[in-house]
Amino acid sequence: MKEEAVARLEEFVLKRISRAKLPSIAIAVVEGGRVAYSRAFGFRDIERMLQATPSTVYGIGSVTKSFTALAVMQLVERGLLSLDDPVDRYLPVKLRPFGEPVTIEHLLSHTSGIPALGYAEALITGTVEGGDVWMPLAKPEDVIVFMSRAQEWAVARPGERFFYLNEGYVLLGLLISKLSGVRYEDYVKERILKPLGMERSYFSREEAEADPELATPYLLEEGHPRPSRFPYGITSDGGLLSNVLDLSKYLSLYLGRGEVGGVRLVARSVIEEMERPRASVPWQVLGGECYGLGWVITPDFCGRKLVHHSGSVLVYTAFVGYVPSSGLGVAVLANASGYPLSRIGMYALALALGEDPRKLPFIGLEEVYEKVEGVYEAYNGTVRVKVEVEGDVLYLEFVSRGLRRRIPLFPESITEEAALFYTVLGGVRINAEFKLRDRVELIYERYKFIKRA
Known part of the structure; x- marks a missing residue:
């Protein structure tokens, strides 16, 4: 990134996190398969006055869904399943709303026709901040029991309408475990994280808390950050912890169309299939936003296609996005909620593209x-x-x-x-x-x- 663009970005970031009172934020911009810029602001641990760095580890929330989608697509490549397969062929769950089967593709694209059941909301608020609803779904298998009447909750036929369904991605994690013969977390570690050299990305509490640069998770209460906890136990829908440098390697995989550093994880056609729009999403920021497989697709970001996803588990937030045609990507992580990191990520990408980020409607507002x-x-x-x-x-x-x-x-x-x-x-x-x-x-x-x- 040019020096002037970096100065504008850093001024923007510092102003936003100061206003939102975020403890810290880390950001990395990828260009041409390498990290072109990385920086952290604030403290990963306020009580001990420990500064955040680009190596600081944060929870990435629903950005995990793209890892799950990629893992499913690897299994499709290996011929172990088809996107058209009904979910109940592999898992003991009733998912035939209006008598029609929910397929693997429906879960990947959030088009099962079943509105959000609220498992993640209840689990996160209950374990993190002591919410009114206590939902102790300690392991993914518990979600199958929780979903016993889910098909009765449907309001559309499969494939007709978008409803963001965390529970669907929990089922996909169980599906990956069943077909691969190993735990979901182990599959992702061996088939995605290790080949990409993402050595400081974790699912387990033991590994994450052993990392000397793990960011303390915070809840903002009346504008003041209070140390909290990460809801360990969440897996394929939002349980990965990582850092912006590791995520830069992950972004390079997509920018490299399935290959990075001479390592090919999937065919180019797989990446293109994941980026193909399936359904319009209800949050229209720039217009025309759709969901693909594990990714949101914005067709006109400064005249280019942007592929992205945000994540939040209250105490950690994340944004990862890339512009395939320009070879640019960005990862942004924070250890609290309070400001949409998508805005920081898009601001950075606009600057890297040589565009004026003030033309983005949310920046103008x-x-x-x-x-x-x-x-x-x-x-x-x-x-x-x-x-x-x-x-x-x-x-x-x-x-x-x-x-x-x-x-x-x-x-x-x-x-x-x-x-x-x-x-x-x-x-x-x-x-x-x-x-x-x-x-x-x-x-x-x-x-x-x-x-x-």
């Missing part, structure tokens, strides 16, 4: 949020309001006594001179228009406000 946040006053200070961001939502709060209320504002259009937001109250749409030139002004309903602080 963030810049507007920064401009409009603050305290506003009406004529002669008669009414005061506060505009603030919480999560990804902008709120307008009337703070004058007797008028107190808090209203969410949703973006509609943004230009250099103005930003139009709206809300709905009592079924009626009300606009909130911010003037951004010189001083910031807000027109809302009957009022005109001027930003004072």
